[in-house]
Amino acid sequence: MPAERRLRTPLVVGVVILLITLLAVIQVRSQAEVQRSLLSQDNTSLAFLIDDLHRSNDDLAKQEKALASRRDMLSGAGSAAVANAALSAEAQNLRIVQGLDPVRGPGVVVTVDAPLNDVDLQDAVNNLHVAGAEAISLAGRRIVTGTVIEASGGEVLIDGVGVRGPWTLVAIGDPSRLATAGDEMTRTLRADARVRSASYRADPDLTISSVIRQRPFVYALAP
Template sequence: MTGKDTPARTRSGWRVGVPVVCVAAGLLLGATHGVSGGDEIRSSDAPRLVDLVRESQHSVDRLSAQQSALASSIDNHHGGSPGAEAALTAITNRGDALAAAAGLTPLRGPGLVVTLNDAQRDAHGRFPRDASPDDLVVHQQDIQGVINAMWSAGAEGIQVQDQRIIATSAPRCVGNTLLLNGRTYSPPYVISAVGDSAAMQEALAAAPLVTLYKRYAVRFGLGYTEEVRDVELVGHTEAVRMKYAQPIGPLGY
């Protein structure tokens, strides 16, 4: 009896299973069509890596050719004729001649060194009782007062710390530190100048801001010294860029 029932059960299972599989396959195909919109579902619009590399190489080649053309144009503009060469040589010589006066070359000679320092505590570790924090530190106006007095006495060159002072230099105080050309310094502040030391000392003695600083030095213990000796100044090495200056006429006059 078992042998006769087994084929019947198998045929009955196929009758039920085949329609179920077909329905499931139909649903899957319908969902796939809806997602792909009728297109190939495995296709991709993204460029291949080799295409990206090739495109980048073309861009580099194009920019390199443009750079070469511009460089050639500049060379031809400056050196295309004897007159242009002579003009460029004259400008270069003029720049070299002005470099020393502009503070771009080292300078050495007799001069004066002034040192300013914040107030120091006494033997008991105390400051004067009536002193405020501003009374105990070197300020921007104190440094500028010394520099201006040296210039007025005919200083040939001035250096603050390890930097040469030029026309665009602007020492500034940030808290209790000095900011000069993007670099910060802590006291003591050493101001060195090449020139007539006697004339510079006389100018310092007559400068109102320096005189006021000396009074504070006596009252609150600020540091102030003058030393006559040979001075060696460095040349200004940073790029000189004019951010706001511009010619006012066709020839700059």
């Protein structure tokens, strides 16, 4: 073998090994096996191998680009789906807070037979809110932020509608905290001479079906 060819062969082999290191994505054989295989090739075979490596690398690059594009698209779609789901859940929570939808869950039922006034009922509702109630009904009426409980003409009005006892309050929320609040409320009420009876019960599956009619915003608009 001429000296020039002997010098060129290791150089070509080194170039091919470098190409394999840089371009090959899936390595089937160990690096030592690749070197032994390359050393057994002549220059013509090595040239073809280099061309094959270039073509394979181009194909892999195209596949990588396509997969990256697909990944980004799916990632974007996934983020959008997560965002949409979060927005939908938030909208549903807002409707529950506003009393626009029926609600179901664990909580307590407090029953009081007594001539309670508007202040008594406001205190009872506030105690349940403080105990973590997420939804409340009183005398079959949904109670939300902004609900007006007042006395007029010797009767109690809830948002302008007359209600009377015996009183039933249904509160859905943290069952443990609401049970504690129900126990404290009924014990306090039973000490009141006006109260004929006061009791509560915890229930793992309560339903509040009453809803509030949605009113359009006329004056309070987003800037």
